[in-house]
């Protein structure tokens with residue numbers, strides 16, 4: 537693959553996950569420099585061993601729901617690498633259970649904290665850097681559930697809808713700083729975790745992490761700079 541993102545400086549969360557790990561591989565092959573967070577050092581080491589250009593992948597241990605650790609992660613990047621071309625908030629989590637009437641506050645808070653608060657904390661810090669440099673792209677991850685609000689996934693769907701609302705606000709606020717802010721909305725992704733939990737499902741209808749990664753690489757290229765305030769539905773054949 538030609539190095540479509542050579543010299544790009546990218547920060548992203550969720551690098552050790554089902555989508556994130558494939559995305560790291562593809563971004564690394566495309567020549568981008570990546571600064572990722574991780575919680576488990578062994579997982580990061582495995583990720584680094586699997587990429588073509590390990591020098592282009594640096595990590596920082598942090599919990600992205602913790603305000604101080606998020607601030608530290610961005611401070612570290614800024615001091616070492618200065619310019620931030622792209623921030624991608626890939627991390628997130630899923631919970632489904634009973635209807636809202638039976639949803640414990642603890643589960644509700646868990647989803648809001650993991651999906652929405654982490655997105656707020658991270659994009660806030662990314663925005664500060666991009667505002668000063670007057671350029672940058674932010675990509676967040678919503679979900680099909682954030683458009684369709686199915687039963688039994690209430691806390692998850694609302695937390696992801698919050699991420700989309702945040703994305704829209706950032707896109708509006710980022711206009712005067714020459715920023716593009718977009719979200720992707722995947723339906724079920726073909727990850728090892730999903731295959732394990734839904735062995736009987738039709739996996740061929742799911743969205744491949746590699747296809748999502750290729751689309752993201754396209755979104756990061758200068759040719760896509762007209763695209764902003766967009767929620768891209770990646771539903772595959774579902």
Ligand SMILES: NC(=O)c1ccc[n+]([C@@H]2O[C@H](COP(=O)([O-])OP(=O)(O)OC[C@H]3O[C@@H](n4cnc5c(N)ncnc54)[C@H](OP(=O)(O)O)[C@@H]3O)[C@@H](O)[C@H]2O)c1
Pocket residue numbers: 549550551552553554555556573574575576579598599600601625626627628629630650677678679680721722723724725726727729730
């Ligand atoms: N999978 C799907 O079918 C699907 C569908 C629609 C939308 N999405 C969204 O797509 C994104 C990626 O999904 P995925 O399936 O790749 O997720 P995943 O495999 O569960 O990976 C989640 C990632 O988030 C990280 N993470 C979790 N809590 C964290 C925290 N407090 N601080 C820092 N990192 C944390 C995990 O790190 P550890 O490795 O340390 O746990 C991991 O890297 C998520 O936003 C998800 O909601 C997924």
